[in-house]
Amino acid sequence: xxxxxxxxxxxxxxxxxxxxxxxxxxxxxxxxxxxxxxxxxxxxxxxxxxxxxxxxxxxxxxxxxxxxxxxxxxxxxxxxxxxxxxxxxxxxxxxxxxxxxxxxxxxxxxxxxxxxxxxxxxxxxxxxxxxxxxxxxxxxxxxxxxxxxxxxxxxxxxxxxxxxxxxxxxxxxxxxxxxxxxxxxxx
Numbered sequence: 267x268x269x270x271x272x273x274x275x276x277x278x279x280x281x282x283x284x285x286x287x288x289x290x291x292x293x294x295x296x297x298x299x300x301x302x303x304x305x306x307x308x309x310x311x312x313x314x315x316x317x318x319x320x321x322x323x324x325x326x327x328x329x330x331x332x333x334x335x336x337x338x339x340x341x342x343x344x345x346x347x348x349x350x351x352x353x354x355x356x357x358x359x360x361x362x363x364x365x366x367x368x369x370x371x372x373x374x375x376x377x378x379x380x381x382x383x384x385x386x387x388x389x390x391x392x393x394x395x396x397x398x399x400x401x402x403x404x405x406x407x408x409x410x411x412x413x414x415x416x417x418x419x420x421x422x423x424x425x426x427x428x429x430x431x432x433x434x435x436x437x438x439x440x441x442x443x444x445x446x447x448x449x450x451x452x453x
Contacts, residue, residue, distance in 0.1 A: 272319050272359055273344050281360045285367045287393045292318050292363060314394060318362060318401075325405035326423075342419050344407075349424035350412035359429070365420065369403050370396030370436035388449035389443035399445075400438065404430060407437030 271277055279427050291314045311320070325341040326332055336359065349359035351453040374395075375386040392401070411422035429436035 272317070276347060276357055276359045278359055280357060281363055283367070284362055288367060288370065289322060289398050290314065291394050291397045292362070292366060294318060294359065300380055302383065306380075311394065313398075318397075319359065322362065322401055322405065325401045326408070328402075328405065329409055331409075333449060344422060345420040346423040346427065349420060350427060353424065355427060361427055361431040364448070365427045366400040366406060368400075368433045369430045369442050370400035371442045371445040371449075373443075373446050375449050375452050386440075386448070386452040387453045400430075400442075403438035403441045407441075 270279055272294075282295055285291045288329055288416055293315050295315070295317055312446035316324075323336065323339045324342050326342060327334065327336060332339055350356075350358040350361055371391055373388055374391050376389050377384045378387050379385075404423075407426040407430075408419055411417065411426065412419040415422075426438060429437045433439060
């Protein structure tokens, strides 16, 4: 059962995905409560069927402060989307998709063992991992911003999404550039 709006407010029909590489890994199929209950956890690539907003909510639950508190993470994302709309007058789901496309690294490094030494080797990142890393960087950036400041997590998440969508200076973009810089140095 698919719905046309996220949080009963943001229309997903007008959202466009520019990067064709990650297009099939960003799902915008919404359910009313954004809670799939782990239905897609059984297969390796089934997480691509989970709505991108729900995946962001799940990434926000990965820290010690929010572990297992999905309703709290749900309210954080909902409030952040309202703040995004107040600031930009654009659809927050579109800005999230743009942020995911901009914050995902294109290259990464792996460590190969030759004899007794470890040698870094650059590899291309799959589009599924690119989306996962982008969501993780956005969630971590919001949590780092809110941890030792007077700003709340909703404002920090909204700012992180807006800045990543604009490809401006923020935590998620800097982490992406750091990964790509390490891969470039390993060539």
